[in-house]
Amino acid sequence: MIQITHVTKEYDLPPGKEGKLVAADNLSLSVPRGEIYGLVGPNGAGKTTTLKMVSGLLVPTAGKITVNGVDVLEEPEQAQQHIGYLSDFFSVYDDLKVFEYVEYFAHAYKMDSAVIPGRVRQVVARLGLESKYDSFVGGLSRGMKQRLGIARAVVHNPPLLILDEPASGLDPKARTELKDLLRAFHQEGKTIFITSHVLQDLQELCTSLAILEKGKLLRHGKIAEVMREAGRSRRVTVRLAEAGFDLLAWFAARTDVAEVRAGETPATSANFVFPGSDLDLATLVRALVTSGAPVCAVEEHTESLEQLFSRLSSGEVM
């Protein structure tokens, strides 16, 4: 759906600082159709810049971006008909009513006039704004305005939604509703390219992920792969049903494990790093059981996205 090829975006650093700020550094990324693709990174990593370049709002210094096969720079209006965009900070037209606001964008996206009233009602209802249908936008709460922003972004039924921090400023209930809504859009086949500071939300929601820092991709791919950190070892804990078997000594004798340490209950548990595959792990456990260890549990520790992000990024804010 989105193809970013060798995209670079350079800015000048603020006065007094030498050099340039590289918001996207020779970035190449592919967002497949039907994915919920999360983009995470510290403030100033280049997330918003990347989203704006994909939307055609910012022109990259170099590189090429296509959306649904259409070159965003060459044919912006063609590309933009496939895009529904929500920025992190935005305002709505306070002097319009809710339905007028959505209707305006339906007309601006050149939808068939005959279907607009029905579509507007449908979208407004779906976003839970029916009770405010005839109210002025100026009187809506922050959360409702956020929903209205999403209504605007989806009114023309685009196959791609680009959402920059859609959950910012929302209370926990509204955040949950937003996640449900995004899942529903995903089930309808829409591709969602999203950034959020709430990494837990992204971990729950996304099918793929890219971690960005100082305009560079640190890691990207299917969320399971990114979380497992392809090529890196897994952390495993083995627990025994009773004491009496020297787990640390047994593991110390093996060459296929590393960083062996006593677990929370030293007599009955041990932690170790295992670089092998699932099958290798099964062989290891079988060998342990054959050696007479009363194994009652084998747990693999997966890092949370937040832990992974903290470990990968230098934490610098540009």
Added chain:
Amino acid sequence: MTLFANAELGRNITAQLRPRKLLMVAAICLLLSVCITYAMFFGPANRAPDQIRTTGEELLGISFYVQALILGAGGSIACLNNVFREKDRNSFDFQRLTRLTPLELTLGKLFGAPALMYFICLCFLPITLVGAIAAHARITFFLAAYVALFVSCVALHSLALVFSVLSIRGSQTGGIILLLIFFWLSSFGGVYPGSTFHLGPLGPYSAPHLAVQRTWDVMSKASSEPTVYYGFADEFFDSTVHHFPVLVVVDTLLAAWFLLAVVRNIKRDPAQYELYSPGQFLLFALFLNILLVGFFNWHQYDKDPFHNKNTDYSYVVTLLALNIGVFTLLGLALLRNRERERRILHLRGGAVSLLERLWPAPPLLVGTLAAGALILARSLTSASVTRAELPIEIVRVLFFSFWLIRDFQFLQWAGMRRGKNSLTLGVIYLAVYYICTTTVLEALHLLDGERFAFSGFFLPTAVFSLDQHTFYASHALWIAALVFQVAVAIFFVTLRRSQLAELSAPASAPAPAAN
């Protein structure tokens, strides 16, 4: 998509013309209309039956003045605020993302932003009709006045939209002041024999005059005062034309030029704004010069007993001086910012072409020389310049051209320096330079007398005061001063080399695949 199906126009109309607001505005306008009409027709001085026509004409004029003010000034401010406010509250990006074409978005704003002002004008239509009936106004003049009002306001609104697109936070008040100055200037026109131009007012205030006209004949130039019931006579390349068609054509073309700038940029990334392409810049400069030269009064000093051809400014000087304004405004639009230059260089693989090194000199050189050639050609055909005077006028044109190039090379260099408001600082430095140089040269008595030629090195405006005697007395110095302008321009070109090298340098080595 027709204009009436334009989504942006619809949004503006929906937001501005709510029924309650309309009722309130209509009630206020009605009240004002009734009071004015009563005061004018039933006041003690106007009761005589023979006064009714005159009073009607006055009422007609007043109602058009009010409409010109509302639609001209009010509508322009509404247009200026439109894009600027959208950008300020971060809703403009969503419009840029819609499928509205740049032209549709521009037209929607052009006619939508002043929607309330159009409605107020509509509310004043009854009082205008009363005035027209009482004045026995001819329907053609009544309609022509509305056409003039509409076309001139559209031109002003288009200019306001250009300002609005270019406005950044903090510059909006300056934009409004500049726009009101343009509005005020547009009410002046050259209608007297001694005027610099044979061109009536191009602004909305030409409508009241048109409304009370009684004949399509133009007023006699022999008259030293305009006769109110006659049309203004414009002279374009010695042909006398009624002002109304001139106003319609000139204002329409000006509006088209302004709208072109808006349409080219309204959906662009603001860092990549380019008001006109180099070709359009040249055509616009030529268009303005055709207007300047075509409507210029080449006989304004013919009957002036105080005019001394040897010491007073020549026609060429007047037109070149006016071109300072033309090329300053258009030249500023040619300047490139760092973002734009960086992208251009990256698109060309980092190669810095000769055009990039010399920018904006090439289009400025062609434009100023073309304008100078047009002025000189017309001066020769109108016999205001003799063949003997031609060399000095050519030197003047060359000076004018290289002087502007020198200053714009400096501004391009200053504007490309790192930091905030670098171009504004460049303009300020240039202004300070001129003030200081003038003061010092004045103190050293270099602005007149035998050493006058030295001032040409530092203050090229000196060439405007150059006469035959002064030139031939020290022509080598003047030529040296001309060469000096070129040398200074080249100096700024060399200063820009490091800027271009920095911008074209790759940010870093290509990043390895992350996964």
